[in-house]
Amino acid sequence: MSTSAQEIEHLISQEYKQGFVTELEVDTFPPGLDEDVIRRLSKVKNEPEFMLEYRLKAFRHWQTMPSPDWAQLKIDPIDYQAISYYSAPKSKKEGPKSLDEVDPQLLDTYKKLGIPLDEQERLAGIAVDAVFDSVSVATTFKGKLKDAGVIFCPISEALQEYPELVKQYLGSVVPTGDNFFAALNSAVFTDGSFVYIPKGVRCPMELSTYFRINAANTGQFERTLIIADEGSHVSYLEGCTAPMRDENQLHAAVVELVALDNAQIKYSTVQNWYPGDKDGKGGIYNFVTKRAECRGRNSKVSWTQVETGSAITWKYPSCVLLGDDSVGEFYSVALTNNLQQADTGTKMIHIGKNTRSTIVSKGISAGRAQNTYRGLVKVAKSAENARNHTQCDSLLVGDKCGAHTFPYVEVKQPTAQVEHEATTSKISEDQLFFCQQRGLSAEDAVSMIVNGFCKEVFKELPMEFAVEAQALLGISLEGAVG
């Protein structure tokens, strides 16, 4: 290998900066999963009866399901009995009432992660729900949001305060038996965020949830439910980190979005779970079911994701376009390095008339990593004049990594227009040398090229997140002048 090829390898490998552990007193269930564990979980959370029924039904279904066929992923079998299904900082069993009651050590942890929960310190205009292992430890700006009629709280709290609303929508987009991990999540989910935007309300600030896995040998089963009632708008952001550990940890989330007539939801993710070390030891298994239903006419959902973390990512944020004239969008940057594996993409299911979808996927692969785009565009017979445009680009850094693209298209309606474009390129030594000859370090050159490659996706992110995403890829903002 030539010097500059080695250099590229070196450059793309960055240290994981969120890998510390917070030492806390915790309540943790012993490892293992059976109906008793689920009953205990439901009881600890003081849930209404329907929730326990829901969980047990899901669990029974899950037990009958085979674990998924891993497609492009290489993965060791997971021992579900070796995982603990609940872990929470001791003082917070009941859930926080106000920020003053939050354990200062937790506030410190989030501060260290760059997420100060103190409302004065927060970037103006962003409310945060902080989920630590199995529980939400703090939610900011609840008062201000309530004035606007917006409900933003931990889902465990929503189950207490708004059980009817949760009951009406939970599982209505991702049914309990949808897939292996969705069934598991439905049985054992612990916390996550609940959002309800009432009719005609434009949410006055960005909402965000920050997920942190801290405890060892636990799984995090996050559940998020967002409902945008008629004519409402909301932008929601999600960030994730975890300590560095040699063992793999499981994160199996379910996110459901419902957009009613003329409503818009923008959902952005910066996923930076611990990816494992350079030899592939440790890291998070990130198995996520994210789905949106554009139930109403002229509704719109945009998924934007920047996926840089996790040992394995298996994730296909999808849109079911039921309402006529509804719009689904998916913008994705997935960066894999060392031995990381990502199998990610989207599903756009066109059912209503004149429904439109856009898919822009940017996969970056470095080291010995494998990066797969898997996407489905389905146009039902009812979806007259449906349109889809898919653009799927892969960038390889070095020559030991791989990029794969699997676009699936099913069209049952002759007036539909479905377009797919795909490219694969590589950062060449000549490109790097050219940049160095213009005075840039190789590191800055790689960043500049990767950033340029991702530009179309970054511009979809809310400002604060775009900055974080670029910092994550170790790059400075492109296009400041142009």
Added chain:
Amino acid sequence: MLSIKNLHVTINDKPILKGLTLDINPGEVHAIMGPNGAGKSTLSHVLSGKAGYTVTEGSVTYNGKDLLELAPEIRAREGVFLAFQYPVEIPGVSNIYLLKAALNAMRKHQGLPEVDAMDFLTIVKSKVKLLQMDEKFLYRAVNEGFSGGEKKRNEILQAAILEPKLCILDETDSGLDIDALRIVSEGVNSLRNAERSFLMITHYQRLLDYIKPDVVHVLADGKIVKSGGPELALELEERGYSWLEGQAA
């Protein structure tokens, strides 16, 4: 300002430069001519620090420093500029972004603050005009979809903005039509001053009609086999290189 002494260079153990000696003073323009495969691009790459070349013997001193010790980006920041024979395309990165990043890298090296956005635009636009380019090129991805001639012009635009001390032009004239050649040459001439030196690699006398060199060298078989004034180029145009091959300077 540049002193190359007895330079021997191999690529994968194959000798390419075999004892090249060359001195350039501040403000001088040197032309290097020579047959294909003589090692002209190799020389430009070794001077600018491209990987893959092994210097087995000899030295290169640049403004009192051992040039070969410096990382390629440091050489660039110290004022060594190479206009590439084959400029690469960088999709997704706009020309103006690259220019600004490069200029700021130079300025940082000199202990200067980042260039002011408005000042930068003013500088860039004046240089774009000098090279008679369309401003639209600034916002296009670096060299992507540029014609051969446009790429070469873009290289000179970068030189005009980065203001190097030593400007190496590797066959900047090839691929240019006669009008473009005149414009690019005028651009290069406008960069000439008492401090700035040029090393101009070319096959053709016609470039030297526009940019008058102080010295012309013939590079053949890895060595300078003959040096002279501008009249040497005319002689080469008439007689070719074969009469010089196998000779030492």
